[in-house]
Amino acid sequence: GDSVTQMEGPVTLSEEAFLTINCTYTATGYPSLFWYVQYPGEGLQLLLKATKADDKGSNKGFEATYRKETTSFHLEKGSVQVSDSAVYFCALVNTGGFKTIFGAGTRLFVKA
Amino acid sequence: DVKVTQSSRYLVKRTGEKVFLECVQDMDHENMFWYRQDPGLGLRLIYFSYDVKMKEKGDIPEGYSVSREKKERFSLILESASTNQTSMYLCASSPGSTLTEAFFGQGTRLTVV
Numbered sequence: 001g002d003s004v005t006q007m008e009g010p011v012t013l014s015e016e017a018f019l020t021i022n023c024t025y026t027a028t029g030y031p032s033l034f035w036y037v038q039y040p041g042e043g044l045q046l047l048l049k050a051t052k053a054d055d056k057g058s059n060k061g062f063e064a065t066y067r068k069e070t071t072s073f074h075l076e077k078g079s080v081q082v083s084d085s086a087v088y089f090c091a092l093v094n095t096g097g098f099k100t101i102f103g104a105g106t107r108l109f110v111k112a
Numbered sequence: 113d114v115k116v117t118q119s120s121r122y123l124v125k126r127t128g129e130k131v132f133l134e135c136v137q138d139m140d141h142e143n144m145f146w147y148r149q150d151p152g153l154g155l156r157l158i159y160f161s162y163d164v165k166m167k168e169k170g171d172i173p174e175g176y177s178v179s180r181e182k183k184e185r186f187s188l189i190l191e192s193a194s195t196n197q198t199s200m201y202l203c204a205s206s207p208g209s210t211l212t213e214a215f216f217g218q219g220t221r222l223t224v225v
Contacts, residue, residue, distance in 0.1 A: 031211070032211040032212070032213075034213055036216075041219075042218055042219065043116075043202055043204075043216035043217050043218045043219045044155075044202065044204075044214075044216040045216065046213045046214075046215075049213055051211060089154070089155070093210065093211050093212065093213075094211075095210065095211065096210055097210055098143050098162065098206055098208075098209075098210050098212070099145075099157065099160065100145075100204075100206075100213075100214050102154055102155045103154065104152075104153070104154035105154050105155075
């Protein structure tokens, strides 16, 4: 079945450091790919998405590119802030479906 | 903006009680979902619904049931609460079209004592 694998955390960075959170997926068909963010004590909210190969999703300085050849959707940010501390989930929805398949989540801590 | 509202942020219930978690969405979405979130296990799908009165089991339906009598409301029911159901519960909704993102409520942290 479809699945999403993302790097285990926690990831601890200093403010202004470069962030990469790796995500790979297994899916038949042509899924849409998503990154969600969960701030402490809150539900998940969509951070960015990409719907086809080579699409780049971006929001709030975060970027991720849909790489079909490597089945990856890595999240990057050039300069993190303390306010970026949260849990990040990589996810997919596959063709013909509406259920979201989530990765396990990666907790990010950013130190001032 | 889409709004998904869960009836409680925090609940404390006793073992054996019947517990109702309510979720309401205001964007006329066809699909609604209940997840539980536990440390180290990510999000696990309990039940989902793609239409009024329709429901499908997710990955971990045991000990739970759901009700969807109106399009905007999706209820999760713990028939007889147990301590291993202490968790964060997240409701979500999405439009009927495929390949779209889900919109989440703020979560209900349930503690069963």
